[in-house]
Amino acid sequence: MKGTIFVELIKMAENAFGENAVDRVLDKADLENDGAYTTVGNYPCSELVKIVVAFSEHSGIDPVTLQKMFGHWMLAHFVAHYPQFFSDKADAFSLLESIEGEIHVEVRKLYPEAELPTFSTERTAPNQMMMVYESPRPLAAFCHGMIEAALAHFDEDGGITSQENPAEPTITNFEITLQS
Numbered sequence: 001m002k003g004t005i006f007v008e009l010i011k012m013a014e015n016a017f018g019e020n021a022v023d024r025v026l027d028k029a030d031l032e033n034d035g036a037y038t039t040v041g042n043y044p045c046s047e048l049v050k051i052v053v054a055f056s057e058h059s060g061i062d063p064v065t066l067q068k069m070f071g072h073w074m075l076a077h078f079v080a081h082y083p084q085f086f087s088d089k090a091d092a093f094s095l096l097e098s099i100e101g102e103i104h105v106e107v108r109k110l111y112p113e114a115e116l117p118t119f120s121t122e123r124t125a126p127n128q129m130m131m132v133y134e135s136p137r138p139l140a141a142f143c144h145g146m147i148e149a150a151l152a153h154f155d156e157d158g159g160i161t162s163q164e165n166p167a168e169p170t171i172t173n174f175e176i177t178l179q180s
């Protein structure tokens with residue numbers, strides 16, 4: 001997993017809990033290179049999960065909520081650093097539909113070592129979309145947060161429900177319904 005993701009997670013934690021608390025939490029957690037990450041490095045996703053658990057224990061915020069918060073943070077980061085992917089989209093559904101065939105395709109060209117999920121989307125009503133997220137990494141809540149943030153980016157209100165099936169642990173089905 002790209003170092004940028006780790007660097008941003010730690011920035012979010014510093015913003016939420018303060019630098020001293022972050023240093024203490026990272027020291028206590030059993031991390032490779034003592035929790036020092038660079039944007040150009042690549043690190044195992046299991047380290048990210050350990051960091052989320054450590055901040056959850058520190059703050060009392062459950063890991064799912066923390067992952068969602070991080071999804072919001074990351075989307076803001078992408079809007080600031082890759083505005084071209086957002087400026088030509090009319091709405092959140094168009095953005096979500098473009099991840100698999102456009103955005104992550106470009107990400108893969110820039111970073112061939114990136115570990116990316118797979119998405120498929122289907123509009124089931126004018127105000128409703130089904131989005132199937134598939135990844136071997138346990139980041140469905142992070143994804144959920146990014147979808148919420150995508151709606152907020154376009155000033156859209158809506159509900160997002162997620163459904164997992166224990167028989168297919170790599171798949172999460174999101175149903176996104178816009179208020180119309």
Ligand code: HEM
Nearest residue numbers: 001002078082085107114115116117135137139143146150
């Ligand atoms: C709403 C829009 C987006 C969603 C829902 C989304 C979803 C995700 C998710 C869930 C992951 C974690 C990897 C996994 O689950 O297996 C991921 C990774 C990533 N995404 Fe996206 N993404 C979005 C937009 C973007 C944009 C605009 C960029 C900007 C270039 C981007 C770049 C990346 C990168 C660099 C990674 C990390 C790959 C790695 O660590 O190796 N994504 N994305």
